[in-house]
Amino acid sequence: MKELTRKRILVTGGAGFLGSHLCERLVAQGHDVLCVDNFYTGTKDNIAHLLDCANFELMRHDVTFPLYVEVDEIYNLACPASPIHYQYDPVQTTKTSVHGAINMLGLAKRVKAKIFQASTSEVYGDALVHPQTEDYWGHVNPIGPRSCYDEGKRCAETLFTDYRRQHGLSIRIARIFNTYGPRMHPADGRVVSNFMMQALQGQPITLYGDGSQTRSFCYVDDMIDAFIRLMNTRDHPAGPVNLGNPHEVTMREIAERIVAITGSTSALELRSLPIDDPWHRQPDISRARELLGWQPRTSLDDGLVATARYFRARIQASSMSLPDADANAGADFAAPLAHSPT
Template identity: 55%
Template structure:
């Protein structure tokens, strides 16, 4: 059986590098594409020089010609701090990047998996969120570049499927955490851990009663690989349905690192969703997937990762 050749866009990023590890360990070939806006070369450094691994510095908003069997399209800044830094570039990455990757998939007959997001649901009016929910998104807000960008990326995928019979898989990723997150990405898990390790008060936005569901990265990658390998197009929610308030997360991080830390409250950012929890019945029935790693267990290796990163920066 021929070894599969995989292209991972955003392959040096948080999720992309974990996916790279899994595919390389499985004996497959990996071409890692990244422009290093949020990706870091050290995330995939151990594979550099391996005969089955290739690293290419490239921006997906520009076309590229490669021969591959599968395209894992993960390229796009996913944290508010990074995608709001240059919102026009974020929108271009979602639209042009997906357009270019779908064009490549069509030319070479590859299957493409789009890493979409729970942000397509916006600030949801129904809870929890099933795949059938069409969302409540502000088209002109500060988060729109990402939320609407991913929505049009999904649209492109399904139009390529209908017009050109391109093989697509669409995965809606809910909050994911784990080693290799960036310390400055502005996401709530990394914010709390970094603040706690530095002995700073933990910042709650609003009253901290807004909810999120946190999926450990190993579980997420398992779901991603199962979706790529199955016959289901999607969209499919992949996330942990166990719901926590932001305050509960802060208390858990504080307990693990420094129980004496204080909380401070700041105003809630514009369009920040009040609730986020996936319905994963489809992932469970079609993929046989459900998360296995509880938040309290996944936080330990994540905290150790941030400890080592902060030590390096001293």
């Protein structure tokens, strides 16, 4: 009976933050999982514990090139997702979103697989509607420093939707809002990882503007649950689905919580805002609640405690030290480090 429900599942970007958690969950469910990653931002450390599993396979591959495998489902997560990484090589970022989508959609069409696209809340840009619903078309700068990611993901949504219209492909589009948890890249420059590393190392916590800009943070376990529910919907939705935590907090509040949770003595330090940094980001998840019966269950404090435990262990294990907080730049990210991202 188990063989009848066992699926062959491809996860692109499977060695990344979200991808590794998804692979772990799918392997635990007994599916045959093919993890594909070019290791631009992903790392083998994230999936090392899965390598000895009989139903897990790892392949180094870049999705901007075609892939020929036989699978039942595809989760397309491949793309650097933090500004510090996607702005390092913006042309390649756009190629990954657009060419990667074309290649994965072509594969799904050939093997008649269901396919899931990891889109982003960044398709809304610096939103003029708050909170953001799936019907909002967004307010995006097409030529700014964040455009390689924002517009690449918007184009991928177009491709997925047109493959559904033209070829009847079974698609899923998830607009993912800020997600955090263990296995975040410590140097990805995102809010939680930035503040955690600064707090744990006693560096100043850098806030931009006056720290009143807002974000909504979803713990990774809740997000992975939403991914799988969305893929498993029998009657797939016609459009994208927002996935995230609707509880909104200011940057100052998240910084103060992290300082308290880590027991840090770090002071808050104000900086100027970067270009095109959205002021508000909060999902309306009514569609996810209705279609998936899903909403986040992990409290912010519980999630931050688990995340702090992970970063503390990494620091202790490797005695790592990031560059000074002066490298930071924005509510979502830090300025590029002097070395290439790994």
